[in-house]
Amino acid sequence: MPVRPENVHQAALLRLLRDGGRSRAELGDDIELSRSKLNLELDRLIEMGLVEQAGLAASRGGRRSGMVRLSPHMRFVGIDIGATSVDVAVTNGELEILGHLSEPCDVREGPVVVLDRAVDLVGKLREQGLFSQLHGAGIGVPGPVSFREGVPVAPPIMPGWDRYPVKEAISQELGCPAVVDNDVNLMAMGELHAGLARQVDDFLLIKIGTGIGCGIVVDGKIYRGVSGSAGDIGHMRVDDQGPTCTCGNSGCLEAYFGGAALAREAVRIAPRSPYLSERLAQVGHLSAEDVAEAAALGDPAAIRLIRDGGRQAGQVLAGLVSFFNPGLMIIAGGVARLGHVLLAEIRSVVYRRSLPLATGNLPIVLSELGDTAGVIGGARLITDHVFSAS
Amino acid sequence: MPVRPENVHQAALLRLLRDGGRSRAELGDDIELSRSKLNLELDRLIEMGLVEQAGLAASRGGRRSGMVRLSPHMRFVGIDIGATSVDVAVTNGELEILGHLSEPCDVREGPVVVLDRAVDLVGKLREQGLFSQLHGAGIGVPGPVSFREGVPVAPPIMPGWDRYPVKEAISQELGCPAVVDNDVNLMAMGELHAGLARQVDDFLLIKIGTGIGCGIVVDGKIYRGVSGSAGDIGHMRVDDQGPTCTCGNSGCLEAYFGGAALAREAVRIAPRSPYLSERLAQVGHLSAEDVAEAAALGDPAAIRLIRDGGRQAGQVLAGLVSFFNPGLMIIAGGVARLGHVLLAEIRSVVYRRSLPLATGNLPIVLSELGDTAGVIGGARLITDHVFSAS
Structure with a gap:
C-alpha cells in the first residue's frame, strides 16, 4: 500500500x-x-x-x-458503475483525467462479473502506460451503500450485490485503499471538485436517469443520513392517483419520470410522433434518448412529454428547495440530456412554488461534466480518505 | 461583558x-x-x-x-418569541431551568413592544434573585433569520421586524452576548440538549402550530441553508387542488393543517360536533386547542379532522424522511398536542410511503419537553457561542 x-x-x-x-x-x-x-x-x-x-x-x-x-507520479482511479454501464478513469493527484474508458454493462449480472469488468478496464489503462502504482480507488454503485463498511445495502436494482464486500474486493484487486459510495454522491463530489459547484458549500445534485436520486452536500461534504439512503428521492410522492411504481406505491416521481416511465410513455405517444413511430418500427422499443432526439427535431408530442415530466419533477424539487435552502441545484443524468426544455420547466415550477427567500439567489443549472462527474467524484472521494491522517 | x-x-x-x-x-x-x-x-x-x-x-x-x-454562578437566558406568546427562562451553566415566565404576546405588535416585554420578563426573574449577571442570551423568533447578522429576514407573519437588529438590541439591554435564530431551530436545540434527541446526531424536529416548520440537525448542529430559510416546510405542496394558502399557492401543507386552517375547519364541522358547536356559541370562534379538546372527549368529527390533517402532514414528512434519512423525527408545537391520534396517522403514512431503508430504525415521537424546548434551546445556542474560542 x-x-x-x-x-x-x-x-x-x-x-x-x-x-x-x-x-x-x-x-x-x-x-x-x-x-x-x-x-x-x-x-x-x-x-x-x-x-x-x-x-x-x-x-x-x-x-x-x-x-x-x-508528485506527478500520483495516480487515482474513479469507477462509476451505473445500471447499464461502467466508467473507469485514471487521474493524477490534481484529479485531472489521464485516461477514461466506458463500456455497456448490466449491473444485474452481479458483483463478480461487473467488478471483473471494472478491474479489466483499469488493467487496460495500466497497459496504456498511465500508471504503475495506484494511490487509491473510489467506486460508485447505483444503490444505497453503507459508506463505513463499503458494501451496498438492500439495493433495489442490483440483485446479488446486497452486502457484497465491494471496497475490500477492489482494494485487494488494485492493491490500494478504496471507498464505495452511491453513484449520485460520486457525481455530486465530481461537481464539487471540477464542475459548477466549485465555490458552493451547500448544494443538491439531482440525477435523473434510469432511477432518480439526489446528492446532498453540506459544508463541502456528502450528507449520507443514518442508514446511507439520504437523497433517495425517486419514490417521493407527486400525487396519489399516479401510475403504480416498482416500489408498490402510486404516484412516485420515478413512476412518472424515470427512464422506464419515459420509455413507456414514448411508446404511448409514438402514433402521434413521426420520429418515434419510425424508430419504434425500426428497433422494436423506445428509450428516453429517443424522446430527447424527437424533441430536438421539434416533435410537439415529445416536447409535451418532457414538459409534463419536468413539471412533476419540479414539484418534488420545489419542496426540497424549501426544505434544504441550497446554494445551487444541478440537474444531471441521462434524462437531463433532454436539455433546456426540461430545465425551463423545472425552473418554472421551483421558482413559483418554493419560498422566495430560498430561491432569491438559487441557480438551477444543467451539469456540464457529463460522464466524467462520477469518475472524478470517485477520485475525489478516495483522496479525501487517503489525504487524511490515518 | x-x-x-x-x-x-x-x-x-x-x-x-x-x-x-x-x-x-x-x-x-x-x-x-x-x-x-x-x-x-x-x-x-x-x-x-x-x-x-x-x-x-x-x-x-x-x-x-x-x-x-x-461555576454555579453562571447564568444564561433563553427567550422564545412565538406568534402569540413570549417565554423567558433563566438557566445555570448546565442549562437547567431556574425560573420560567410566559405571557401571551402578539408578535405583530412589532419588535420594540415585544422585545420590551421579553426584557421585562428577564427583569422579573432578576428580581426573584435568580441572577445578577447574565453570561449570554439566545432568542428565537417565528420567522426566517440571518443567524450571522442576528436579524429577521422578510418574516411573513412579523410585520415591522424585517432586518430589525434583534441580537444587538437584546445584547445591549441585557449586557451580555446574544444570538438570534428561528424558533423552530431553538426547539431542535432544546431537544438535542434535554429532550429525546440527546444521543442523536441527525434528526428532524417538526413544529406544527400557527405555522409549520422543521428544525434540521446535521452532526449535532443546526443546518440553516444558504439564506437561513432551511426547514420552512409549511409551503411544501400536498396537492394542486387544495385550499389557497396565504403565500398565494394552492394546496400547501399549512393551508391544510396550520393553526388557522384547523380553526376554520373546526367551524365547518361544528354543526356535527356537540362540543364544538357549544364552544362556538360560547366564545364566537374556535381554535386548534378546541379540536384537541373535542377529540379527547371522543368526538368523531374532530378525530376525523385530525386524522385527515395527519395524513396530509404525513405525506410531506414521508418525502423528507426519504430525502434526509434522519435518525429520529420529533413532532412538537401546539397542534402536536392533538396527541396520539395525530402521531398514529403520521406514522402510518411515513412507514408506508418512505423508503424502507430510511424507516427501518426511525422512531417518530411526540416531544416531551413542551414549552421548555424553545427556552432551553436558546440557552444552548448561546452557550455554543460563548463556549467557543473568540
Whole structure:
C-alpha cells in the first residue's frame, strides 16, 4: 500500500495541493501553521515522495517563494458503475483525467462479473502506460451503500450485490485503499471538485436517469443520513392517483419520470410522433434518448412529454428547495440530456412554488461534466480518505 | 461583558461540563489533551471563575480524581418569541431551568413592544434573585433569520421586524452576548440538549402550530441553508387542488393543517360536533386547542379532522424522511398536542410511503419537553457561542 500522511497538517497540505499547485507562501496563507513548521512538514512530504518542488513563484514583493505540487507520479482511479454501464478513469493527484474508458454493462449480472469488468478496464489503462502504482480507488454503485463498511445495502436494482464486500474486493484487486459510495454522491463530489459547484458549500445534485436520486452536500461534504439512503428521492410522492411504481406505491416521481416511465410513455405517444413511430418500427422499443432526439427535431408530442415530466419533477424539487435552502441545484443524468426544455420547466415550477427567500439567489443549472462527474467524484472521494491522517 | 475562554481547549472543556460535571479523569477520556495540559487549562478556567472544584470522584482503581463543574454562578437566558406568546427562562451553566415566565404576546405588535416585554420578563426573574449577571442570551423568533447578522429576514407573519437588529438590541439591554435564530431551530436545540434527541446526531424536529416548520440537525448542529430559510416546510405542496394558502399557492401543507386552517375547519364541522358547536356559541370562534379538546372527549368529527390533517402532514414528512434519512423525527408545537391520534396517522403514512431503508430504525415521537424546548434551546445556542474560542 502507498504511503499516507503522518499527521493532520500533512493531510491538509495534500488536500490543498490536490486543488492546484501553489507556492509555500500561498500555502502559508491557507493553513494555520508557523512558517518553519510548514516548511518542515512540506520537506517531510517531499522526502516521502508525495510532494515535489516546482521552481519559484512570481515575487509577492520580497524573496520569491518556492512552488510545490503533488508528485506527478500520483495516480487515482474513479469507477462509476451505473445500471447499464461502467466508467473507469485514471487521474493524477490534481484529479485531472489521464485516461477514461466506458463500456455497456448490466449491473444485474452481479458483483463478480461487473467488478471483473471494472478491474479489466483499469488493467487496460495500466497497459496504456498511465500508471504503475495506484494511490487509491473510489467506486460508485447505483444503490444505497453503507459508506463505513463499503458494501451496498438492500439495493433495489442490483440483485446479488446486497452486502457484497465491494471496497475490500477492489482494494485487494488494485492493491490500494478504496471507498464505495452511491453513484449520485460520486457525481455530486465530481461537481464539487471540477464542475459548477466549485465555490458552493451547500448544494443538491439531482440525477435523473434510469432511477432518480439526489446528492446532498453540506459544508463541502456528502450528507449520507443514518442508514446511507439520504437523497433517495425517486419514490417521493407527486400525487396519489399516479401510475403504480416498482416500489408498490402510486404516484412516485420515478413512476412518472424515470427512464422506464419515459420509455413507456414514448411508446404511448409514438402514433402521434413521426420520429418515434419510425424508430419504434425500426428497433422494436423506445428509450428516453429517443424522446430527447424527437424533441430536438421539434416533435410537439415529445416536447409535451418532457414538459409534463419536468413539471412533476419540479414539484418534488420545489419542496426540497424549501426544505434544504441550497446554494445551487444541478440537474444531471441521462434524462437531463433532454436539455433546456426540461430545465425551463423545472425552473418554472421551483421558482413559483418554493419560498422566495430560498430561491432569491438559487441557480438551477444543467451539469456540464457529463460522464466524467462520477469518475472524478470517485477520485475525489478516495483522496479525501487517503489525504487524511490515518 | 463576562469573560470568555481563551483557546479551543478551554472552550471544549466548558462545552463538556455544560453537559454535566465530571472528574478530571473523565474529561481526559473525552478530550485529546495530555494530563498536564488538561490540568493547566482547567486551573486557568478556575482562576477565571468559569469552573470550580467539586470534591473527589469515586475511585477508578487508582488515586481518586478531582470533580469539576461549571461555576454555579453562571447564568444564561433563553427567550422564545412565538406568534402569540413570549417565554423567558433563566438557566445555570448546565442549562437547567431556574425560573420560567410566559405571557401571551402578539408578535405583530412589532419588535420594540415585544422585545420590551421579553426584557421585562428577564427583569422579573432578576428580581426573584435568580441572577445578577447574565453570561449570554439566545432568542428565537417565528420567522426566517440571518443567524450571522442576528436579524429577521422578510418574516411573513412579523410585520415591522424585517432586518430589525434583534441580537444587538437584546445584547445591549441585557449586557451580555446574544444570538438570534428561528424558533423552530431553538426547539431542535432544546431537544438535542434535554429532550429525546440527546444521543442523536441527525434528526428532524417538526413544529406544527400557527405555522409549520422543521428544525434540521446535521452532526449535532443546526443546518440553516444558504439564506437561513432551511426547514420552512409549511409551503411544501400536498396537492394542486387544495385550499389557497396565504403565500398565494394552492394546496400547501399549512393551508391544510396550520393553526388557522384547523380553526376554520373546526367551524365547518361544528354543526356535527356537540362540543364544538357549544364552544362556538360560547366564545364566537374556535381554535386548534378546541379540536384537541373535542377529540379527547371522543368526538368523531374532530378525530376525523385530525386524522385527515395527519395524513396530509404525513405525506410531506414521508418525502423528507426519504430525502434526509434522519435518525429520529420529533413532532412538537401546539397542534402536536392533538396527541396520539395525530402521531398514529403520521406514522402510518411515513412507514408506508418512505423508503424502507430510511424507516427501518426511525422512531417518530411526540416531544416531551413542551414549552421548555424553545427556552432551553436558546440557552444552548448561546452557550455554543460563548463556549467557543473568540
